[in-house]
Amino acid sequence: MKLSLSTGALARVRADLLAVAVPTQGLDKSPELKALDKAAKGALKNAAKLEDFTGKAGESLRVNVSGILAKQVLLVGVGEGGKKPRDARTLAYRAAQAASKLGSVAVALSTDDDDSIRAAAEGLRGGAYKYLTYLTGDRVPKRQLETGTLVVTRKDPAAKAALAAGEVLADAIVLARDLVNAPPNDLTPTALAEAAKAASSTFGLDYKQWDKKGLEKLGMNLFLAVNRGSAEEPRMVHLTYKPSGVKGVKKVAFVGKGLTFDSGGLCIKPAGSMIDMKCDMAGAAVTIGIVLAAARLNLPIEIHALFGATENMTGDAAYRPGDVFKSYEGKTVEIINTDAEGRLVLADVLWHAAKLEPDYLIDHATLTGACMVALGPWTAGLFANDDELAKKYLEAAEVEGESYWRLPLNDELRESLRSDVADLKHTGDRHGGSITAALFLREFIGTTKWMHLDIAGPAFLERPHGTSPKGGTGFGIATGVRFLERLAQG
Numbered sequence: 232m233k234l235s236l237s238t239g240a241l242a243r244v245r246a247d248l249l250a251v252a253v254p255t256q257g258l259d260k261s262p263e264l265k266a267l268d269k270a271a272k273g274a275l276k277n278a279a280k281l282e283d284f285t286g287k288a289g290e291s292l293r294v295n296v297s298g299i300l301a302k303q304v305l306l307v308g309v310g311e312g313g314k315k316p317r318d319a320r321t322l323a324y325r326a327a328q329a330a331s332k333l334g335s336v337a338v339a340l341s342t343d344d345d346d347s348i349r350a351a352a353e354g355l356r357g358g359a360y361k362y363l364t365y366l367t368g369d370r371v372p373k374r375q376l377e378t379g380t381l382v383v384t385r386k387d388p389a390a391k392a393a394l395a396a397g398e399v400l401a402d403a404i405v406l407a408r409d410l411v412n413a414p415p416n417d418l419t420p421t422a423l424a425e426a427a428k429a430a431s432s433t434f435g436l437d438y439k440q441w442d443k444k445g446l447e448k449l450g451m452n453l454f455l456a457v458n459r460g461s462a463e464e465p466r467m468v469h470l471t472y473k474p475s476g477v478k479g480v481k482k483v484a485f486v487g488k489g490l491t492f493d494s495g496g497l498c499i500k501p502a503g504s505m506i507d508m509k510c511d512m513a514g515a516a517v518t519i520g521i522v523l524a525a526a527r528l529n530l531p532i533e534i535h536a537l538f539g540a541t542e543n544m545t546g547d548a549a550y551r552p553g554d555v556f557k558s559y560e561g562k563t564v565e566i567i568n569t570d571a572e573g574r575l576v577l578a579d580v581l582w583h584a585a586k587l588e589p590d591y592l593i594d595h596a597t598l599t600g601a602c603m604v605a606l607g608p609w610t611a612g613l614f615a616n617d618d619e620l621a622k623k624y625l626e627a628a629e630v631e632g633e634s635y636w637r638l639p640l641n642d643e644l645r646e647s648l649r650s651d652v653a654d655l656k657h658t659g660d661r662h663g664g665s666i667t668a669a670l671f672l673r674e675f676i677g678t679t680k681w682m683h684l685d686i687a688g689p690a691f692l693e694r695p696h697g698t699s700p701k702g703g704t705g706f707g708i709a710t711g712v713r714f715l716e717r718l719a720q721g
C-alpha cells in the first residue's frame with residue numbers, strides 16, 4: 232500500500248473509505264467533523280442516531296454518503312480519547328481492516344504530532360496485512376488496498392519523516408509476521424538464515440553465519456544438542472549494523488530464539504500444544520526486524536542481531552533426559568526435559584553475544600508456557616538485571632502500545648537448578664517456570680547488563696486483539712526500535 236499525507240477539508244478527501252475518530256462528546260465537538268457532516272447532508276449524524284452510535288471506544292459505524300468525495304465514512308468511537316499516539320494507530324488499523332476489500336482508504340487524524348503520524352502509518356500497513364503466500368484460485372483476494380492517505384494539518388519535513396518511519400517500522404513488522412506464519416516445512420533453519428541474509432544485503436548490513444561444523448568448532452554443545460534429533464542443519468546468524476560517520480556510539484546486542492519447529496523432542500508435546508510451534512522462531516524474527524528498521528532509520532547506535540536456528544525433533548540421534556553437555560561458556564548442563572530446548576540454544580548464543588561486550592544485551596524468546604499462564608496471551612514477561620534498562624524499555628513500550636510486565640529474577644529459585652551430576656540442571660521445579668528459565672539464561676551472560684523478554688504469549692495469537700492480527704504479530708519490534716531511538720538521544 233502506498234501511503235501519503237493530505238491536508239484540506241475532509242469533504243474533499245477522495246477515497247473509497249474515510250475513517251474519522253468520534254469522541255463521546257459527539258460529532259459536534261470538532262469543527263472538522265461538523266463541516267464533514269454538513270457537506271454529507273447530515274448523513275453522519277442521522278446514521279449515528281439511528282444506530283445508537285455514541286462514540287464509545289470500540290464502537291464503529293460505516294455510513295454510505297453523498298455530497299462529499301469519499302464514498303463511505305467510517306465513524307470510529309474513541310471514547311474520551313487523548314491517548315496519543317495509540318489512538319492514531321488504532322484508528323488507522325481499524326480503517327485499513329474495514330477497507331480490506333476496497334482500493335483506497337483515508338484516515339482523518341485528530342492529533343497529528345509526529346508520533347501520531349508515525350503510529351497511523353504503521354497502523355494502516357499493519358491493518359492491511361494478510362498472509363497470502365500459500366493461497367490459490369478463488370482464495371486469492373481479487374483486490375488489495377492500494378493507497379492510504381493520512382489527513383493532517385501539516386505536510387512539513389518532520390511530518391514526512393514520521394510517515395516514512397512508520398512505513399519502515401511496518402515493513403519490519405510485516406516481514407516478522409510473514410516469517411512466523413510461514414509453514415515449518417518451508418521455513419527451515421537454513422531458509423530462516425537465507426531470509427535474514429536477503430534482507431541484510433538489501434539494507435547494507437554485515438551478515439555472518441555458522442553451520443553445524445562451525446558451531447562444533449566454537450563448542451556450542453547445548454545448541455547442537457537440541458539439533459541432534461533433526462534432519463535439518465542448524466544455523467547461527469549474526470547481523471551487524473554500524474552507523475557511518477559517528478564516533479563513540481552505544482553498542483546493543485539482540486539475541487533471538489529461532490526454533491523453526493518445536494515438537495518437544497523425546498519429551499514430546501501433545502498434538503494440541505504442537506500445532507502452533509512453527510511460531511517458536513518469533514524471537515529471531517523480532518531480532519531481525521529490529522536491526523533492519525534501526526538500520527533504515529540510520530540510528531546512531533551499533534547493533535548486533537544474533538539468532539540460533541534449529542528444529543527440536545525426535546530423530547534417532549535426539550538428545551535425551553539425563554544427557555550432560557558442556558556449554559560454550561564452560562558450565563556443564565544436565566538435560567531434564569527436552570522440551571525446554573529454547574534456553575539451551577539461547578545459552579550458547581547469549582555467551583557469544585556477551586563476548587562482543589555490548590552496553591546492553593537483550594533477548595527475545597517464545598520461551599515458556601508458564602509466562603502465558605502468569606500474564607495472559609497479550610503481555611510479555613520482562614526480566615532484567617539492570618533497573619535502568621528495564622525502566623527505559625517499559626517507557627518505550629508504553630509509547631508503542633505494547634504490553635510488558637516485569638517479573639523478578641528470584642535468587643531463591645536458583646537452588647532448583649542444582650544438579651547432582653553437572654554444574655546445572657536446565658529446568659527447575661514446576662512452579663515459577665518462567666523465572667527459572669530466566670535464571671538459567673542468566674548463567675550465560677557474564678556481567679553484561681541484560682534483559683530477557685519472554686514473548687510466548689503475544690508473538691502469536693489465536694484470535695486478533697487490539698492492533699494485532701491472528702497468527703504472527705511482530706510483537707516487540709516497535710518497542711525495541713523506540714528504545715534504541717531514545718537511547719540514541721541520550
Ligand code: BES
Pocket residue numbers: 493511568570571572573597598599600601658664687688
Ligand atoms: N516453545 C515452548 C514455549 C511456548 C509455549 C511458546 C506455548 C509459545 C506457546 C518452549 O520450548 C517449551 O516447550 N517450554 C516448556 C518448558 C518446560 C518443559 C520446562 C513449557 O513451557 O512447557
Ligand code: MN
Pocket residue numbers: 493495569570571572573
Ligand atoms: Mn519446547
Ligand code: ZN
Pocket residue numbers: 490493511570572573597598
Ligand atoms: Zn520452544
